[in-house]
Amino acid sequence: MVEAYMTELAITELRYGLCRKLGWHQSNEKVNKLLAPGYFTVEDTLQLINEAAKIKCQRAISLPDCFTLALANKIAGNPLFARQEQELASEMAKKSFGVTLLFLEEAE
DSSP states (O other), rough: OOOOEEEEHHHHHHHHHHHHOOHHHHHHHHHHHHTTOOOOOEEEEEEEEHHOOOOOHHHSSSHHHHHHHHHHHHTTTEEEEEEOHHHHHHHHHHHOSOOOEEEOOOOO
16 A cells, blocks of 8 residues: 655645646646545645754755655655656765655656
8 A cells, every 4th residue: 555645845846836837727726636535645844844954954955855855754655756856866876865765757
């Protein structure tokens, strides 16, 4: 069984990313349909702030990625990223994140 978690920040990124391609109305509609069935557990960002800040302090990666890693640590899960960005690859080469990072699309 697979359990899917996401942060509030990830939902924000999804909304604005889709908005740039589809416009606000369509973006909002699609994200609401994605979340409505309850397949995703949306983690309260307040519960992750300290861990995300600690990761950001130690690593040269984006703040949203820090929240994703903080959530993975909290639930003892594997974070799933859309693609392996250069900054994540560089940080993985320096030191393990302690969890297995999964990617939908490999780096070019």
